[in-house]
Each structure stands twice: as C-alpha cells, then as structure tokens.
Amino acid sequence: MDFKTGIIGSGTSVGGDVDLLIAGGGPAALAAALYAARYGIDHVVIESYQPGGQAALTALIENYPGIMEIAGGDLAEKMKEQAEKWGGVFRMETVTSTTSREEDLVEVKTDSAVYNAKYLIIATGAAPAKLGVPGEDKFYGRGVSYCATCDAPFFKNKRVMVVGGGDSAVKESLHLADFASHLTVVHRRNKFRAEPYLGKKLLSCDNCDVMWNTTVKSIEGGDGVEAVVLNTPDGETRVEVDGVFVYVGRRPSTEPFRELVDLNPDGTVKTVNVVHTSRKNVLAAGDVTDNELRQVVTAVADGARAAAAVFDLMQQEGDV
Ligand SMILES: Cc1cc2nc3c(=O)[nH]c(=O)nc-3n(C[C@H](O)[C@H](O)[C@H](O)COP(=O)(O)OP(=O)(O)OC[C@H]3O[C@@H](n4cnc5c(N)ncnc54)[C@H](O)[C@@H]3O)c2cc1C
Structure with missing residues (x-):
C-alpha cells in the first residue's frame, strides 16, 4: 500500500x-x-x-x-x-x-x-528517537530496528532486545516475543510508563525478562548485531543478542x-x-x-x- x-x-x-x-x-x-x-x-x-x-x-x-x-x-x-x-x-x-x-x-x-x-x-x-550510542547507526538494518512490525519475522527463534518502557516499547515487545526465542527489555526506570494492562501482560510473558534501571552503552557486532553493552545498577554487562529494537520516544x-x-x-x-x-x-x-x-x-x-x-x-x- x-x-x-x-x-x-x-x-x-x-x-x-x-x-x-x-x-x-x-x-x-x-x-x-x-x-x-x-x-x-x-x-x-x-x-x-x-x-x-x-x-x-x-x-x-x-x-x-x-x-x-x-x-x-x-x-x-x-x-x-x-x-x-x-x-x-x-x-x-x-x-x-x-x-x-x-x-x-x-x-x-x-x-x-x-x-x-x-x-x-x-x-x-x-x-x-535514537539512542545515540556507538553501533546504533552502524548496525541499522543489520540488527538495529525501529519497527517491530516490519522486522520481527527476521528474528524468528533469535535473541532480541527491546530498549524502552513506554506504550510502544511494551506493545511491540509483546509482538516480538511471538517470534524471538528470548526477549530482553531494557528500561532506564524501575517501572514501565506503558498502560498497566500492557505492562502486566509483558511481565507474565514466558520468554521475556526485564532489566530495570539499565541503559545501553553500545551495540557491538561483526556483520550484524552480536551483543549490547549495558550499564546496570550492578555495573557494566554484555548481553548477547541478534537484534535490538529501539523505542525511546x-x-x-x-x-x-x-x-x-x-x-x-x-x-x-x-x-x-x-x-x-x-x-x-x-x-x-x-x-x-x-x-x-x-x-x-x-x-x-x-x-x-x-x-x-x-x-x-x-x-x-x-x-x-
Ligand atoms: C510502535 C508504535 C505503536 C503504536 N501503537 C499505537 C496504538 O496501539 N494505538 C494508538 O492509538 N496509537 C499508537 N501509536 C501512536 C500512533 O501511531 C500515533 O499517535 C499516530 O500515528 C500519529 O498520527 P500523525 O498523523 O499525527 O503522525 P504520524 O503517524 O507520525 O504520520 C506522519 C506522516 O507524515 C509523513 N511526513 C513526515 N514528514 C514529512 C514531510 N516532510 N513531507 C511529507 N510527509 C511527511 C510521514 O511519512 C508520516 O506518514 C503507536 C506508535 C508507534 C510508533
């Protein structure tokens, strides 16, 4: 269309x-x-x-x-x-x-x-809006996406990360969870800003986990995305994923x-x-x-x- x-x-x-x-x-x-x-x-x-x-x-x-x-x-x-x-x-x-x-x-x-x-x-x-971190532009279209509806099928049985905690992030996470083997949601606050109904649904999703109070430091990889480096309350950590979906406004x-x-x-x-x-x-x-x-x-x-x-x-x- x-x-x-x-x-x-x-x-x-x-x-x-x-x-x-x-x-x-x-x-x-x-x-x-x-x-x-x-x-x-x-x-x-x-x-x-x-x-x-x-x-x-x-x-x-x-x-x-x-x-x-x-x-x-x-x-x-x-x-x-x-x-x-x-x-x-x-x-x-x-x-x-x-x-x-x-x-x-x-x-x-x-x-x-x-x-x-x-x-x-x-x-x-x-x-x-972009995250503005190293690797985001480099891997755009090669693992970094802003549109789950467009790109979710490419991540069937793959590990995916969603960044954000508003309505769009949570709703699109639920869509992605149907495709991904595992979905990690990274949110900089300690609770979602999304409609409570959506948040509850995501928290009960079997193949999902949420990392609160966490921000993205960089996105790494070779030909495509391989990992995301995060700043968590316990320090820096590297999570291996195949794709990153950004919903930060x-x-x-x-x-x-x-x-x-x-x-x-x-x-x-x-x-x-x-x-x-x-x-x-x-x-x-x-x-x-x-x-x-x-x-x-x-x-x-x-x-x-x-x-x-x-x-x-x-x-x-x-x-x-
Ligand atoms: C992932 C996601 C999920 C959402 N889910 C929901 C939902 O479940 N329910 C809900 O009610 N809302 C939802 N929303 C919000 C909703 O989509 C928006 O509020 C709505 O689309 C806003 O409509 P708009 O016409 O103001 O702007 P937009 O939808 O942003 O449309 C603007 C259009 O203008 C065009 N444009 C931009 N610049 C130019 C230019 N210079 N020249 C010509 N054309 C231009 C763009 O291509 C675009 O097509 C969601 C949004 C996102 C991102």
Missing part, C-alpha cells in the same frame, strides 16, 4: 495553487483529508512515504474506539480509502521547506514541486516549518486551542503538536478539527 500509484482523486497537475495543503499522510492527515473533502475544500495531501504514518507500522491496534483490534496497516488503508471515496487528493512527495512572503499565502516546496496554499495543515507526525518532524510557525524547544508545533498555530492560516494536527496524548484517536480528532477550522476561516473570508 502506498501512494506510488500517483495522484489519486481530482487534481492532476504537480504543484501550483491550492486552497489547502495537508503535509503528512498519517492518521491526522487522513482525517483532515476526509473532512476537507466532505467540506468541498480544494486540497492536496503530501505524504513522503506511506499512508498511515506510525500507525501503519504497528502490528495491532486495540484501543481505537469501535474496532476491537486491527492491524495498523489495515486501519491506515481503511482511512485512506474513506478519504478517497469523498475525493481526497494524495501525492507522494516530501515537503522540504515552507515560507510565507504574503500574509495569506504559504509557499510549500516539495522535492518535486512548489505549491502556493491559502491554508496549510501541518500533520507530519514524528519519527523514532519520538522526535517531531517539523524541520520544514521551522521558519513558518513557532515551535517549542522540543521541536513540536506550539498550538492554541488544539490546532491553531502562531500563523492564522496554518493549522497543526496530531503527534507533531504539543498536545499531550499521542495516539491514533487524538491524531484523527485533531485532523478533523483542523479541517473544520480551515472551513470556518474560509467562510469568514468568503472563500466558500
């Missing part, structure tokens, strides 16, 4: 003038596209990789109201189909920079086009908007009333914002609100 099939929906020109440009293609953007299409707003969604964003990279979603459980990729596919059904317009490009020379127009440059948008919704989400993807809107020190977009930014015609939605809970349900709610806010502004301006 991707946008490689090209332009979906109404528009066929690349770049140009558009009423609303939605940057990103995760749940926030897909909801914004659905609502924008239903409001009849001329729009385009610009996604660099695949629809669904982080949600498409998780094996199982069990907390989206109304759906008992669903693979993240399937939920993303349904969201995209629904937006398309109402006329959602998608392009596979990467937003590289944004400027606003005129107060009511945003120039959005992508890797292959230039758009002039009256309104912009920033919904570029977040990317995995996310960093917001806001680089292209740095000059356009106010950002917080952590890089998230500063928001007022959930989706409004420091610039009237620029809205933000989902994990890219400073809103606290970062889940699919909050991302889609933000996306809907952002599209509704654009519709209100357009009505005020007499554009619709």
Whole structure:
C-alpha cells in the first residue's frame, strides 16, 4: 500500500495553487483529508512515504474506539480509502521547506514541486528517537530496528532486545516475543510508563525478562548485531543478542516549518486551542503538536478539527 500509484482523486497537475495543503499522510492527515473533502475544500495531501504514518507500522491496534483490534496497516488503508471515496487528493512527495512572503499565502516546496496554499495543515507526525550510542547507526538494518512490525519475522527463534518502557516499547515487545526465542527489555526506570494492562501482560510473558534501571552503552557486532553493552545498577554487562529494537520516544518532524510557525524547544508545533498555530492560516494536527496524548484517536480528532477550522476561516473570508 502506498501512494506510488500517483495522484489519486481530482487534481492532476504537480504543484501550483491550492486552497489547502495537508503535509503528512498519517492518521491526522487522513482525517483532515476526509473532512476537507466532505467540506468541498480544494486540497492536496503530501505524504513522503506511506499512508498511515506510525500507525501503519504497528502490528495491532486495540484501543481505537469501535474496532476491537486491527492491524495498523489495515486501519491506515481503511482511512485512506474513506478519504478517497469523498475525493481526497494524495501525492507522494516530501515537503522540504515552507515560507510565507504574503500574509495569506504559504509557499510549500516539495522535492518535486512548489505549491502556493491559502491554508496549510501541518500533520507530519514524528519519527523514532535514537539512542545515540556507538553501533546504533552502524548496525541499522543489520540488527538495529525501529519497527517491530516490519522486522520481527527476521528474528524468528533469535535473541532480541527491546530498549524502552513506554506504550510502544511494551506493545511491540509483546509482538516480538511471538517470534524471538528470548526477549530482553531494557528500561532506564524501575517501572514501565506503558498502560498497566500492557505492562502486566509483558511481565507474565514466558520468554521475556526485564532489566530495570539499565541503559545501553553500545551495540557491538561483526556483520550484524552480536551483543549490547549495558550499564546496570550492578555495573557494566554484555548481553548477547541478534537484534535490538529501539523505542525511546519520538522526535517531531517539523524541520520544514521551522521558519513558518513557532515551535517549542522540543521541536513540536506550539498550538492554541488544539490546532491553531502562531500563523492564522496554518493549522497543526496530531503527534507533531504539543498536545499531550499521542495516539491514533487524538491524531484523527485533531485532523478533523483542523479541517473544520480551515472551513470556518474560509467562510469568514468568503472563500466558500
Ligand atoms: C510502535 C508504535 C505503536 C503504536 N501503537 C499505537 C496504538 O496501539 N494505538 C494508538 O492509538 N496509537 C499508537 N501509536 C501512536 C500512533 O501511531 C500515533 O499517535 C499516530 O500515528 C500519529 O498520527 P500523525 O498523523 O499525527 O503522525 P504520524 O503517524 O507520525 O504520520 C506522519 C506522516 O507524515 C509523513 N511526513 C513526515 N514528514 C514529512 C514531510 N516532510 N513531507 C511529507 N510527509 C511527511 C510521514 O511519512 C508520516 O506518514 C503507536 C506508535 C508507534 C510508533
């Protein structure tokens, strides 16, 4: 599933003038596209990789109201189909920079086009944070991974380590435990930050163990990962593993908007009333914002609100 099939929906020109440009293609953007299409707003969604964003990279979603459980990729596919059904317009490009020379127009440059948008919704989400230890970059794709859903099958009957203790770390550990011969979870605190239900489930997993108050010093190996050196409360230790999955947080993807809107020190977009930014015609939605809970349900709610806010502004301006 991707946008490689090209332009979906109404528009066929690349770049140009558009009423609303939605940057990103995760749940926030897909909801914004659905609502924008239903409001009849001329729009385009610009996604660099695949629809669904982080949600498409998780094996199982069990907390989206109304759906008992669903693979993240399937939920993303349904969201995209629904937006398309109402006329959602998608392009596979990467937003590289944004400027606003005129107060009511945003120039959005992508890797292959230039758009002039009256309104912009920033919904570029977040990317995995790195550990920043020796060996992490060297063994990326050769044992170091940030996506259990993508890579778990490569570790069937192998020893795997997960670093982190939040929802993503614990949930993806449970998925990995079905493949790995043994799973070690390394967490820098003395208890999980994840939902208690998930934490309990992991602690009762037969082939898993948890190392509390422990951090990663380095990742070692030859052609691939062979071991991880850890700082534990009892000193340094070396644990032999075949793979390391890193879930230590996310960093917001806001680089292209740095000059356009106010950002917080952590890089998230500063928001007022959930989706409004420091610039009237620029809205933000989902994990890219400073809103606290970062889940699919909050991302889609933000996306809907952002599209509704654009519709209100357009009505005020007499554009619709
Ligand atoms: C491992 C894991 C498991 C999770 N499990 C759950 C769960 O069970 N339940 C739940 O509710 N939530 C879960 N989440 C969180 C949920 O996936 C996110 O909160 C949600 O996807 C945020 O949606 P978003 O649209 O704001 O951003 P994202 O999902 O991050 O999507 C942003 C999109 O923007 C694109 N993009 C970024 N930069 C650019 C650019 N410059 N140009 C064009 N496109 C760009 C990206 O490619 C991406 O597709 C999980 C997250 C992870 C990492």
